Amino acid sequence: MTAETQAALSLRGVRKSFGPVIAVAGIDLDIAAGKICGLIGPNGSGKSTLFDCCTGLVRPTAGQVLAGTTDITGWEMARIAREERLLRSFQKAVVFRALTAEENLILAGQMTAFRSLAATFSLGPLAHRRVQALRARAGELLERVGLAHMRHSKAGEMSFGQQKLLQFASMLMPEPRTILLDEPFAGINPVLIERIVENIRAVNREQGVTFVIVEHNIDVLSDLSHRLVVLSRGSILADGNPEDVIRDPRVVEAYLAG
Amino acid sequence: MPGIAIGGRYAAPQVAGGVLIAACLVLFPLVASSYQLSTLIVSMVFLLPAIGLNLILGYTGMLSLAQMGFFGVGGYTSALIAMHFGTPFWLNFVAACLVPALLAAPLAIPALRLRHTSFVMCTIAFVFIIESVSKNWVGLTRGDMGLSSVPRPRIGLWSDGFIVHTTVQYYYLGLLLCALAVAALVAIVRSPAGRYMIAIREDEILAASVGGRTWHYRLAAFVLSAAFAGAGGSYYVHYVTVISPTVFDPSYTNTVLVVVLGGGVGTIAGPILGSVVFVALSEALRIAPELRMVVYGLVLTTSVFAFPKGLIAPLTSALRGAVQPKARGPHDR
Amino acid sequence: MLQNLFTDGLVIGSVYALVSVGMTVILGVLGQINFAHGEYYMAGAFAAWWAIDRLGLSYMASIPLTILIVGILSLAIGYAVMQRLVDVSFDAGIIATLGVSLLLQNTATLIFGGTYQIFDGGWLEPMRVFGEDIAQQRVLIFLVTLVVFGALEWLVRKSTFGKQMRAVSQNVECCHVLGVDVRRVVLITFILGTTLAALSGVMTAPITINIYGAMGEAITLKSFAVIVMGGMGSIGGTLVAGWVLGIMESLVAAYVGLQFRDAVAFALLVMVLMWRPSGFFSTKARY
Numbered sequence: 062m063t064a065e066t067q068a069a070l071s072l073r074g075v076r077k078s079f080g081p082v083i084a085v086a087g088i089d090l091d092i093a094a095g096k097i098c099g100l101i102g103p104n105g106s107g108k109s110t111l112f113d114c115c116t117g118l119v120r121p122t123a124g125q126v127l128a129g130t131t132d133i134t135g136w137e138m139a140r141i142a143r144e145e146r147l148l149r150s151f152q153k154a155v156v157f158r159a160l161t162a163e164e165n166l167i168l169a170g171q172m173t174a175f176r177s178l179a180a181t182f183s184l185g186p187l188a189h190r191r192v193q194a195l196r197a198r199a200g201e202l203l204e205r206v207g208l209a210h211m212r213h214s215k216a217g218e219m220s221f222g223q224q225k226l227l228q229f230a231s232m233l234m235p236e237p238r239t240i241l242l243d244e245p246f247a248g249i250n251p252v253l254i255e256r257i258v259e260n261i262r263a264v265n266r267e268q269g270v271t272f273v274i275v276e277h278n279i280d281v282l283s284d285l286s287h288r289l290v291v292l293s294r295g296s297i298l299a300d301g302n303p304e305d306v307i308r309d310p311r312v313v314e315a316y317l318a319g
Numbered sequence: 320m321p322g323i324a325i326g327g328r329y330a331a332p333q334v335a336g337g338v339l340i341a342a343c344l345v346l347f348p349l350v351a352s353s354y355q356l357s358t359l360i361v362s363m364v365f366l367l368p369a370i371g372l373n374l375i376l377g378y379t380g381m382l383s384l385a386q387m388g389f390f391g392v393g394g395y396t397s398a399l400i401a402m403h404f405g406t407p408f409w410l411n412f413v414a415a416c417l418v419p420a421l422l423a424a425p426l427a428i429p430a431l432r433l434r435h436t437s438f439v440m441c442t443i444a445f446v447f448i449i450e451s452v453s454k455n456w457v458g459l460t461r462g463d464m465g466l467s468s469v470p471r472p473r474i475g476l477w478s479d480g481f482i483v484h485t486t487v488q489y490y491y492l493g494l495l496l497c498a499l500a501v502a503a504l505v506a507i508v509r510s511p512a513g514r515y516m517i518a519i520r521e522d523e524i525l526a527a528s529v530g531g532r533t534w535h536y537r538l539a540a541f542v543l544s545a546a547f548a549g550a551g552g553s554y555y556v557h558y559v560t561v562i563s564p565t566v567f568d569p570s571y572t573n574t575v576l577v578v579v580l581g582g583g584v585g586t587i588a589g590p591i592l593g594s595v596v597f598v599a600l601s602e603a604l605r606i607a608p609e610l611r612m613v614v615y616g617l618v619l620t621t622s623v624f625a626f627p628k629g630l631i632a633p634l635t636s637a638l639r640g641a642v643q644p645k646a647r648g649p650h651d652r
Numbered sequence: 653m654l655q656n657l658f659t660d661g662l663v664i665g666s667v668y669a670l671v672s673v674g675m676t677v678i679l680g681v682l683g684q685i686n687f688a689h690g691e692y693y694m695a696g697a698f699a700a701w702w703a704i705d706r707l708g709l710s711y712m713a714s715i716p717l718t719i720l721i722v723g724i725l726s727l728a729i730g731y732a733v734m735q736r737l738v739d740v741s742f743d744a745g746i747i748a749t750l751g752v753s754l755l756l757q758n759t760a761t762l763i764f765g766g767t768y769q770i771f772d773g774g775w776l777e778p779m780r781v782f783g784e785d786i787a788q789q790r791v792l793i794f795l796v797t798l799v800v801f802g803a804l805e806w807l808v809r810k811s812t813f814g815k816q817m818r819a820v821s822q823n824v825e826c827c828h829v830l831g832v833d834v835r836r837v838v839l840i841t842f843i844l845g846t847t848l849a850a851l852s853g854v855m856t857a858p859i860t861i862n863i864y865g866a867m868g869e870a871i872t873l874k875s876f877a878v879i880v881m882g883g884m885g886s887i888g889g890t891l892v893a894g895w896v897l898g899i900m901e902s903l904v905a906a907y908v909g910l911q912f913r914d915a916v917a918f919a920l921l922v923m924v925l926m927w928r929p930s931g932f933f934s935t936k937a938r939y
């Protein structure tokens with residue numbers, strides 16, 4: 062990485078083991094701010110666990126995680142989201158099924174609109190105005206991802222692809238700095254994949270949001286990413302230009318063996 | 320669900336329905352016998368802790384069986400303050416909300432580390448611990464004998480005022496308290512905090528990933544639910560004018576569960592309906608206590624399979640069908 | 653004196669273990685806590701009382717009849733309720749079984765009256781064991797418990813049905829694929845677990861003498877403590893935990909005060925939960 066680009070997210074010797082299983086085996090990685098970084102690897106190679114370590118869902122067994130220059134190791138997930146605007150999506154849990162699309166987005170936006178705990182209990186005119194502002198922003202974002210017609214539908218009643226779109230939109234609500242996406246294209250049709258890809262590009266370009274994307278769809282990912290990192294058994298196997306990385310014989314072998 | 324479009328406005332039929340029911344309840348003493356009123360008083364006694372259970376179970380997704388423990392603490396608090404200091408009702412009432420809430424906060428610290436069944440068991444243990452204290456702290460609570468001749472509610476600012484003593488007066492007092500409690504619940508669940516609570520109910524990790532301070536909101540739900548229960552205890556103790564460790568009997572906890580689950584958990588109107596149907600009605604029918612518990616058992620078990628959304632769900636869909644045939648609107652559940 | 657307390661505790665502990673192990677196997681297979689478990693203990697005591705007092709049967713003959721009656725009862729409840737709890741959330745499971753508990757407990761009170769019944773049966777003559785006089789019934793409880801636990805260990809580890817139980821407890825979806833009839837396994841396990849509670853009830857009634865509709869309530873709560881202490885789903889652990897609870901109760905009753913006896917289970921429960929706050933109920937128990 063060159064000196065002038067700053068890292069949005071840095072891992073310093075991050076390890077995570079579950080009993081005897083070593084999920085992440087000491088990883089050093091700097092994610093350049095404003096870039097899209099793809100992360101691939103066979104099933105069980107530790108990609109999701111790496112995200113868990115970055116976002117505070119699990120505490121690394123060893124090592125440090127930095128968001129920008131802040132050491133966030135050991136922080137709670139909610140605090141990392143609120144204070145560092147480092148957001149992530151999950152492979153399985155997607156949206157709050159009982160809430161409407163709009164409510165999902167308002168909920169995601171609350172972390173910027175209501176800083177203090179006490180403020181969230183208020184129902185006064187100020188709080189009302191803030192929620193209205195979030196509602197308006199939610200409307201725009203739903204428009205943007207093409208879900209405006211489903212604004213008042215319950216998220217649980219939407220198709221899986223629509224839920225993933227909604228999840229993506231909800232991550233844009235709180236003015237994110239860095240977004241970690243865990244398999245955003247899994248199980249959705251090519252048209253919706255294209256729509257999400259376009260939105261990722263646009264958000265990255267217009268707002269300078271940094272993305273780290275875990276995905277098994279290597280074609281789409283290498284096309285989208287500025288950089289591709291390959292994980293195998295918890296360690297980095299290859300790292301670099303997408304075109305170079307996918308031709309790397311070690312990567313091909315890891316996938317075939319994986 | 321019928322009640323809440325979080326943050327949004329209530330639909331007109333909901334408001335109209337609410338006003339209509341409120342008007343009926345206010346005018347009910349004009350036509351009702353004092354016995355009928357007393358059955359509704361009993362249902363309001365259970366409605367207050369049920370509102371607390373609804374907040375913690377229906378909106379935050381934590382099954383707490385400690386409600387009647389906090390109800391008892393509220394009752395004892397209210398009674399003791401009134402007996403020792405001759406304070407007016409509002410002060411007893413405020414204390415009866417505060418003391419259980421303050422007790423719930425330290426209890427929550429170990430309890431909130433637990434989830435699922437462990438949490439449920441821990442809340443059962445709390446009631447048992449509270450009951451043991453009430454039995455053994457004889458100097459304060461007079462042990463198993465309990466407290467008797469608790470003063471009737473004195474409505475006044477400080478030293479004098481008017482003493483509530485007729486059934487009609489108790490009825491209106493209960494109605495006022497329940498209206499306040501319902502308003503408080505609506506305010507809580509419609510606030511941004513309420514949105515976080517619902518998110519926790521749906522998926523705690525996902526809620527944290529959108530910046531929700533899940534521990535704090537779970538604590539808030541636990542403490543607030545204790546305050547609602549304490550409110551019920553205060554109203555109860557000044558109505559029956561006695562209290563003893565029998566308030567901690569599991570059958571009362573079961574009654575609160577039936578009110579919430581049978582009525583409709585996670586809805587505003589559900590527990591209100593539940594308290595009328597399952598408490599007032601069975602009082603009015605003078606069903607033997609054991610038979611009533613048999614019915615409650617059936618209600619609990621069948622509610623899981625047959626009507627998980629409670630009695631309120633078919634009622635509201637019928638009403639909605641009548642008012643606006645193709646209803647479509649924001650609902651949270 | 654101390655030895656006396658110890659044997660007393662061991663016998664009561666065996667009763668707790670016998671009831672709790674039923675809850676443990678049901679939890680293991682179904683993934684649900686049976687809040688009505690103590691009610692089958694109560695049902696066992698009442699069925700035997702009815703057979704002795706009303707039918708004039710001997711205590712010996714009342715035992716198989718009791719198992720039969722409670723077996724039929726739990727067949728009905730297993731069919732109507734428990735089988736449906738396979739893929740239901742934990743709180744729905746608690747509420748459903750709590751409902752069953754209310755139903756059984758109060759039906760018993762309606763049928764047999766709200767007051768105590770006197771249980772007249774069992775072998776209460778003392779016999780000398782290790783220089784101590786102990787009622788034969790107590791010795792019997794202890795021995796039966798050992799036999800039952802041995803048989804259960806065999807059942808779960810070695811038998812075909814035990815393999816199916818383990819399969820269901822680990823992964824319900826896989827069972828569907830593999831052709832294991834989950835509902836059948838759940839039903840049989842439930843009947844097994846509840847009849848063990850009933851057996852415990854009929855064995856204990858001669859010692860406790862008074863039987864009443866709500867007698868199962870305390871047993872359910874103590875079973876929670878036992879299965880949590882026993883490490884959830886471990887059969888051997890349940891036995892040890894039952895004994896620990898029984899012995900601690902009798903020590904506390906003797907040296908601290910009788911009124912604190914029932915608090916022991918709660919104190920232990922809360923302590924164990926705090927010691928291991930996660931992991932007990934979050935996943936299904938394994939054998």
Ligand SMILES: Nc1ncnc2c1ncn2[C@@H]1O[C@H](COP(=O)(O)OP(=O)(O)OP(=O)(O)O)[C@@H](O)[C@H]1O
Nearest residue numbers: 079082083084102103104105106107108109110111
């Ligand atoms: N909570 C856990 N307890 C024990 N082991 C775990 C846990 N979470 C992950 N693992 C193990 O860590 C390893 C890495 O898992 P992880 O989910 O990070 O892989 P992944 O790269 O995301 O795979 P996939 O592509 O299938 O999503 C696996 O061997 C997994 O079994």
Ligand SMILES: [Mg+2]
Nearest residue numbers: 108109110152
């Ligand atoms: Mg993964």
